[in-house]
Amino acid sequence: MQWRRVEAARELLAGERGAIVRDWGGQLPIVLAYPHSYAVGMSSLAMHALYGWLNARPGIVCERAFASLDGRPSPGEPVFTLESQRPMGDAAVIAFSVSFEMDYFHVLDMLRRSGVPVAAAERGPGDPLVLMGGPAVSANPLPLALVADAIVLGEVEPILDDLLRRLEGVWDAEREATLSSLAQVPGVYVPTLHQGQAVERQWLSDLDAYPVGSTIVAPRSAFGDMQLIEISRGCVWGCKFCLAGCWYRPWRERSVEVILRQAREGMVYWNKVGLVASAVSDYTRIDELTAALRALGLKVSVSSLRVRPLSEKLVQALAESGARTFTLAPEAGSDRLRQKIQKGVRHEDVIRAVALAGRYRFESLKLYFMWGLPGERDEDIEAIADLVNAVLELFPRQVVVNLTPFVPKAHTPFQREAMASTEVLEDRLDRLRRRLRRTRTQLRAEAVEEARIQALLARGDHHVSQALLTLQKPSPRLLEPALRRMGIDPAVYRGARGADERLPWEFIRL
Ligand code: SF4
Structure with missing residues (x-):
């Protein structure tokens, strides 16, 4: 079965443009891991952007790994990197990009299948360092606090250089020394060291400084026929239930000029641009942007629209682009x-x-x-x-x-x-x-x-993390019974919290 996964990886890689395959010799190997399928993972702009930034840094080789390559579960099968088909566990650092709570189970599964101890406390010399980031896990890192060595709270761009510099010596350094060093980086939460101390969420003030868009042509991904470009971050509205709107504050826009430059560069591969934002129609120069993209001969697609405001010119551009x-x-x-x-x-x-x-x-x-x-x-x-x-x-x-x-x-x-x-x-x-x-x-x-189950993970605490570690199989159905065996009623996590009750994630400063 193993050779089939290797074959599947080679086949996907052969269909891509822009993937970087390099020798690991003398480099720091970082595996960027997405705890879901290849099709979903390659629709994530975080994966594209980090892959580009990490591979551009001298001394680092970054490869990708996914929970599955074809969307089908692969119980027990080892996880290979896409680029060199090496076991994920061979890396010095595994960096998980975790967008959704239900993907926590895939994080556990990927580690187990790679022979990497799931509990951070059981990892030692020779085991990779396990980092995590992404909206779900950084808004409330507690449910994965016993799994991750360190979790980036908020946006990584402002601290990326500092973080990578401290990772450079990870092969030779004692694990504890690396963790102590990482804990000095603003916004990096090291569960074994922070113990309730405040950690400040990071956010990037100037989006233009870090253009974010597709860096790999991946025809077999969910939006493989278009170049995705992030045009803004955060949201002006702040609907009371919405994590994306609240976590990515304040609302920021990328300039039309930078977006057009990205679009022009992508025209070698794509004739369609997918504009990504929490609410694309809120972009203040949306009519100007869509007109300029159409003038370049590009089709336009959008990640999400609000009911109001809704520009007719944008709707027309979408219709003309074949949506x-x-x-x-x-x-x-x-x-x-x-x-x-x-x-x-x-x-x-x-x-x-x-x-x-x-x-x-x-x-x-x-x-x-x-x-x-x-x-x-x-x-x-x-x-x-x-x-x-x-x-x-x-x-x-x-x-x-x-x-x-x-x-x-x-x-x-x-x-x-x-x-x-x-x-x-x-x-x-x-x-x-x-x-x-x-x-x-x-x-x-x-x-x-x-x-x-999502509710248990979204507002979970260290008990939920302990329960996750006890699961024989990382299956959502087993989480509640595991909590009950620990004497904890899962209903507590779904109930109302009193106005004075301390919340487990309050140590994060927004
Ligand atoms: S408009 Fe959409 S993205 Fe913005 S806060 Fe409301 S639900 Fe969230």
Whole structure:
């Protein structure tokens, strides 16, 4: 089976442009690990950017590894790097980019399959140093605190040079000395050393100093047909449930000039640009940017749009670029609940946006809602159905409704709110299904059970980290029983937190 994975890696590599294959001799080998499939990992701009920055640094060779290359689970099979097909565990440093809580299980699995002790305390001389970063794990690093040697809290760019300089001698240095050195870097949390001391989240003040975009042409990734370019970071809106909006504060923009330079450089490989931001339509010079990209002959795609503001010129550019699907996220059905979550969008804004989408003949309209939000009542679910019915009148083609259960996240204004019970969530989902049954809507809801586990990880503490270490198989289903065996009721992590209760992630200074 091992040779099949090696073959699969070589085949993917052969289809790419821009991958860097170098000899490890005399260099510091860092494996950039993504705890999900190749297709998802290569859609992450963090992977692209770090790969470029690390390989550009003299003395470092950086290769990539993924939980799976083809999206299928590979139980027990060793994890190889893509570039040289060496075991991931041969690296001096494994740097995990962790975007989602449910990927924590893949982190454990990848380490185990590589023969690297999962518990940081059990790693010794000769074992790689395990670093982590990414929004989920840095907003609340506690659930992985017993697994990671160090976790970067916030954005890595301001500390990248300092961090890499301290890693240079990692082969020869004592592990403890390296960890003590890393703990001196602002924003680097070393769980064995910090013990509750404050750590300051890092953020980059000038986005232009670090252009972020696709560095590898990866046709088999989720957005392999386009060059992804980050145009802004953070969000002006601050919806109360949203980790991306709260964690990446303050809102910053990259200049049109830098984005166009990136786009021009990418034209050798791509004829389409995917603009990446929390809310692309908030970019202050969006009309100017899309016009300039179109003038270069490039097609334009976007990662996300807000219902309001929504530029007609941007919508037109998307339609002319061949986009088939138009996506909007009203999040809640009623104006009352949208106001409570601070969405800043009213019923008439949704209707206006849908009418605009209808005029440009997109084949499909996707609507994103959350359910189980704090303060939600049965009538808010009825309001989702009413809104969808109004949308169906205006949009004559396919309408897809995506539903996600609300999960309280650290550092958001809703961080102390309770998650709705399974009964309430299932009951309200049934209610909505019944209301939309005879319509042409396709309703897709995220599994409630999975969201409940996500909630344990999003607001977990060192007990959750201990429970993760005890899992025989890194399976989400086993986490709650593991906590119960430790005498801990998992429901505690989903319940409301009192206003005076100290939260495990409060040591992070924003
Ligand atoms: S507009 Fe979108 S990205 Fe911004 S805070 Fe709200 S949900 Fe988050």
